[in-house]
Amino acid sequence: MPVLRVHRRGSTIEMELPRGISLLEALKAAGFARDVESPCGGLGLCGGCTVRASGGLSGRSPREALMPGDLRLACTARLLGHAEVFLDDPPQPIFSGPNGSHALAVPEDAASRALPFRLDLRREAMVGTSSLEEFLLRSSAGLSCPPEAVSDLALEGLAKMLSRGEPEAVGWVFDHRVVMVAPLGVTPLGLAADLGSSTIEVAAVDLRSGEVLGRLRVENRQRRLGRDVISRVVRAIEGFSDELRSLLVLSLNEAINELLKSSGASADRVVKMVVGCNTVVGSFLFGIPPAGLSERPFLPWTLRSRTERASGLGIDLGCPLTLLPSIGGFVGSDALALLYRHRSGGARLLLDLGTNGEVLLWTSGGALGASTAAGPAFEGYGLSCGMPALPGAVHRVRLDGGDVKLDVIGGSEPKGICGSGLVSSVSLMREMEVLDRSGRMKPCLGLRFRLGGDVDLWVTQRDVREFQLAKGAVRAAIETLLEEAGIGESQVELCVVSGLFGGSLEAVDLIRTGMLPPPWRDRIHFSPDGVLEGLLSVLLGGEKAMREVEKLASRCRHVSLDRDDFKERLMRCLDLGESYPG
Known part of the structure; x- marks a missing residue:
């Protein structure tokens, strides 16, 4: 019988299993059910059971042919001989770089600068002080903004330098505290x-x-x-x-x-x-x-x-x-x-779109916030040809001289469709009039829309329904917050779309698919790194920024979507038209 070796958290388990059993069945039988998901019921549609596997396995399914390296769908890959599965394999960085494909913007006024001061670590220089803490405060007293306290990290760093017999070091003050003691040339x-x-x-x-x-x-x-x-x-x-x-x-x-x-x-x-x-x-x-x-x-x-x-x-x-x-x-x-990143100005709507969609409405009276279960479609999960926003993912679909053209992350061969690619595809299908506003595909498509290109990629009727549920939940949440605040769509001056999903979208696609109302066509601003930029602003702003954040939080109110009219509103917002009937 074939032997399957499963590697997880530094340990390896071997087991003999019948030839032809799926990896999903094998992993569940071996007690690893919680390590693999199959919300599609093992139909090979959702990608939840993706694992790294090699050895005597069945040939790749059409869906697996789009997946890089030795990634396999456990529900479709079958054991034909000795094989190995790697669970908890260290993930490859989805993106890394000096400052990203989208440069992070940190407002200049948010930046407090760390200030250095030189430390003479000879014992005679410490005469007259009662503690290392006092020594650091005394040594930094000549700064334009002398510190008021010393962190444990700074004390630990000083102790290390002294134990090594270093004659000098540099101390750093940030946000009114001595935060680090290190060798010369090292910055915090x-x-x-x-x-x-x-x-x-x-x-x-x-x-x-x-x-x-x-x-x-x-x-x-x-x-x-x-x-x-x-x-x-x-x-x-x-x-x-x-x-x-x-x-x-x-x-x-x-x-x-x-x-x-x-x-x-x-x-x-x-x-x-x-x-x-x-x-x-x-x-x-x-x-x-x-x-x-x-x-x-x-x-x-x-x-x-x-x-x-x-x-x-x-x-x-x-x-x-x-x-x-x-x-x-x-x-x-x-x-x-x-x-915090986008708090200035008049009435504005902020969307952080992902599996958990968060919607904020900022007005002169403060902010209203709601969360809606948009589902994984916005991040490329659970789609027939879905994948995260990695190199090889189609993030935009457009017509060029009557031909369908694909824009691919990294400029490589297309391997799958990420969330923004799904939105773009649905928008294009509406433009080509092969998808009606109820979300039903024309019979000539055979329940799937082929994107073209050298690799077979498609959007199925099921994918469209997943998108409708996600975008309908977001639009219904928007309408609920507007109603709660007592303002109309035309009074919103700016709509900020954040998250990975927002990095590759076009405003016209959000309007054409009914996710956002037509009056906002020229008011949509994409801020893919809005959350991270806000966090950096708080980080660099120190205690002053934290006080502002605490004050901002006190002006926010959560709005529950668990209300009688939300289901009715959600059903209406499934419509793919630019303006809703009735």
Whole structure:
């Protein structure tokens, strides 16, 4: 009989299995059911059971032929001989670079600069001081903004320098505190982390210059136990809370370590970290099971900001980690960071679109926030030819001289369709009049629309329905907030679309598919890095920025979508027309 070897968390399990069994059945039989999902029922449509596998396996299905490397769908790959499966394989960075394909913009007025002061570490220079803390405060007293306190990290750094017998060092003051003592020429860093349901993105910034040194995004491993926040809450109640937390911390540590490595920096240079996330992810990060969000009324564990030493949370850093305040329900600190980034001006609507869609409406009276379960379609998951926004993903579809042209991330051969590619495809189908406003494809398409190109890629009728549910939920949430605020569509001066999904969209596609109302056609602003930029602004702004964030949070009110008229509104918003009937 064929032998299957399963590698997971540094251990290997071998088992003999019948020839012809699917990898999905084999993994479930071996007790690994929670490591692979199959929400499509094992039909090879959703991609939830993707694993890395090699050896004696059946040939690739048409869907698998689009997948890179040795990735296979466990539900369609069958065991024909000896084979291996790798679970919890270290994820490849989805993106890494000096400052991204979209340069991170941090407002100049947000940047507090770290100030250096020279330290004479000879013992005679310390005569007359009663402690290392006093020595640091005295040595930095001549700065234009002398510090008021000394961090534990700075004291630890000074102790290390003294134990090595170093004659001199440099101390750094940031935000009225001595934050680091290091060899000459070493500057302090800060990290901003956007912990999303599907991906985790971290950026590193030099606190002296304010320069963003690099950024990196990896998949949130929690997806293996739940594709969205609701399913993860359910899994936590079923007893998997600790494992969900471990997967989150593992993903964050991988992102941090890889980012620091690619930036040529060590972990002891990081003196501050600011985090934004939805309330479910924040709950897992701090080790609090999200039981309050399991049923109505949906109550998060806290709305307050929290600061703890990162190492105490299992993160490979010794610096303080600050989680920004949340707004309410599932609307978390990531939404508040986006609002902080775009808080100026008149009435504006902010969208952070992903698996968990967050909608904010900012007016002179403050902000209203709501969360809607948009589902994974916006991030390319669960589609017939779907994939995340990685190199090879079709992110835009357009007509060029009557031919369908595909814009592909990275300019490589198309391998799949990401969320923005789905929106663009549906918009094009509406333009070509092969899809009616109810979402029904013309019979001539045979229930799928082929995009063209050298590789077979298509959008199916089922994919269109997934999009309708996602965009309908967002549009219904928008209408609910407008009604709650007592303002009309025409009074909204700006609509900001953030998140990975917003990085490759066209305003015309959002209007043509009915996701946003026609009056906003010229008022749509895309801010793909809005959350991360908001976090960086808070990081560099120090205590002053945190006070502003706390004040901003006090002006926010959560609006529950659990109301009698929302279902009716949602059904109406499934329409793909630019303006809704009735």
